[in-house]
Amino acid sequence: MRAAGAVVAALALAACEPEIGAGTYYCGEDGFCPPDLACNPDTFTCETPGSFGEFDCPSGSEADEPDDELASAPTLGALPCGYNPIPREGCVPDGDDVDLLQFEVAACTGANPRLDITLMFPVALVELELALVDDTGAIVRTGEPCTPEPNFTGRRWLCIEGAVPDGAYHLRITAGDDGDCDGACRYTHYLLFVRYPTA
Amino acid sequence: MRALAATATLIALAAPARAQEPDYFANQTPTPLTYRIEGERTGTQKIWLASLAGGAMLAGGLGLYYNLESRDIADEVGTEAGAGPALVYTPEIDERRRTGESYAMRARVLYGLGGALVIATAVYFVWTSPDDRVIAYGSDDDRPDVTIAPVRGGAVIGAGWSF
Numbered sequence: 508m509r510a511a512g513a514v515v516a517a518l519a520l521a522a523c524e525p526e527i528g529a530g531t532y533y534c535g536e537d538g539f540c541p542p543d544l545a546c547n548p549d550t551f552t553c554e555t556p557g558s559f560g561e562f563d564c565p566s567g568s569e570a571d572e573p574d575d576e577l578a579s580a581p582t583l584g585a586l587p588c589g590y591n592p593i594p595r596e597g598c599v600p601d602g603d604d605v606d607l608l609q610f611e612v613a614a615c616t617g618a619n620p621r622l623d624i625t626l627m628f629p630v631a632l633v634e635l636e637l638a639l640v641d642d643t644g645a646i647v648r649t650g651e652p653c654t655p656e657p658n659f660t661g662r663r664w665l666c667i668e669g670a671v672p673d674g675a676y677h678l679r680i681t682a683g684d685d686g687d688c689d690g691a692c693r694y695t696h697y698l699l700f701v702r703y704p705t706a
Numbered sequence: 707m708r709a710l711a712a713t714a715t716l717i718a719l720a721a722p723a724r725a726q727e728p729d730y731f732a733n734q735t736p737t738p739l740t741y742r743i744e745g746e747r748t749g750t751q752k753i754w755l756a757s758l759a760g761g762a763m764l765a766g767g768l769g770l771y772y773n774l775e776s777r778d779i780a781d782e783v784g785t786e787a788g789a790g791p792a793l794v795y796t797p798e799i800d801e802r803r804r805t806g807e808s809y810a811m812r813a814r815v816l817y818g819l820g821g822a823l824v825i826a827t828a829v830y831f832v833w834t835s836p837d838d839r840v841i842a843y844g845s846d847d848d849r850p851d852v853t854i855a856p857v858r859g860g861a862v863i864g865a866g867w868s869f
Contacts, residue, residue: 523773523780524810525803531785532795540795541803552791630794658794 529555533661534631537688548692551629551661562632562694564598571597571606577644580607580677583701588615590703594627599682602633602693606680610701614673617705621670625700626650626680627662632695633687637665638679647671662698738842745836758830762823769816772809779806 527541532553538546540553547554548562571581597606612622626637637650650665680697687693747755783802785792793799853864 523777523784523806525776525780525782525784525806526786527784527803528786531791532793532799533791535795535797539797539800541800553795659792661791661794 527553529553529558534629536630536686538631538692546631546692548629548632548694551631562600562692564600565596565696568596568598568696569600571608574607575605577607577609577640577642577677580609583608583610585611585613586701586703588613588617588620588703588705590701592701594698594700596696596698597680598694598696599633599635599680600694602682602687604682608678608680608699608701609675610678611675612671612673612703615703615705619670620703620705621668623700623702623704624650624667624678625653625702626665626697627660627700628695628697630658630661630663630686631692633693634663634683634685635665635695635697636681636683637667638681639667639671640677640679642675642677644677647676740840740842743839743841745838747834747836751830751834755827755830755834758823758827762820762827765816765820765823769813769820772813772816776806776809776813779803779809782806 527544529544530550530552532541532544534540534546534551534553538548540546543555544553545556546552547559549559549565574580595608598604599606614620622639624637624639626635628635638646639648640646648667648669648671650667652663653666654662654664678699678701680699682693682695779802783799783806851866853866855862855864
């Protein structure tokens with residue numbers, strides 16, 4: 508009888524519940540996390556509540572401020588052909604912030620010279636909008652979703668890719684209306700890749 | 707229980723007195739003849755036993771099914787701390803996690819139920835175990851009922867046993 512009880516107890520313990528460790532998932536939309544975990548806005552991973560603080564822009568990500576106006580936007584200058592720099596890090600600490608970045612496109616030789624711009628920001632925080640605007644502020648192109656599946660980055664991707672006439676352009680990054688946790692997470696940080704491949 | 711009565715009838719006739727003969731069996735101790743009849747459960751008891759055992763097997767089988775399902779889901783969505791982030795936590799993953807928890811709970815309940823039924827089966831098996839009957843012929847307790855009825859010219863002697 509005791510042996511039967513032990514078998515029953517062992518089988519009961521063998522029933523497996525999914526255990527999700529802290530830091531093993533990126534937060535979903537609106538900071539969505541498993542029970543007993545909460546979204547760390549800095550790492551945008553699901554962590555033990557109390558183990559992290561409030562959102563803070565990454566160090567150096569606000570170095571280009573103020574960059575809300577066309578005239579005050581930092582510039583990359585003329586993009587060299589085949590330009591493939593390290594990513595720029597930026598931050599949108601509140602929903603009213605606008606980040607602008609100026610650059611110039613010159614004619615390049617090659618099979619397929621084109622702009623290749625990627626903006627990456629956490630899925631967990633407010634969605635960003637990306638626009639390529641000309642010198643007057645008119646929109647030339649807008650960023651299209653290009654997040655890979657499966658997504659191992661924890662970030663949404665917006666892409667602008669294609670040939671554009673020579674000239675001066677700006678990239679404009681603003682907060683959208685979605686994914687802000689009903690206003691509670693209307694901030695984010697991002698990575699921006701501006702490339703100018705020719706092949 | 708099957709009962710059978712046997713009656714032996716003798717007609718004792720008046721016989722002439724005979725000369726005294728030696729009694730060769732007078733000093734022998736009679737040894738009772740015994741045999742054992744194995745008891746048998748009633749049909750209702752058999753149905754109950756089969757139901758309890760079948761219920762235990764069914765509960766155990768279902769519990770094992772949910773156990774394996776919950777383990778698969780745990781392997782699918784469960785992660786160990788320190789492994790580093792890999793995927794975005796989506797409502798679909800959350801739904802799988804909740805399904806896994808539900809299956810694990812079902813497995814526990816069914817294992818518990820199955821265990822209880824196993825114990826109940828064992829208890830009922832012992833409780834309803836029929837006693838074997840030992841019948842001994844020749845013992846004092848098993849002497850037949852003897853009846854004597856006078857008839858014309860003699861008497862009728864009858865003996866009845868049950869076994």
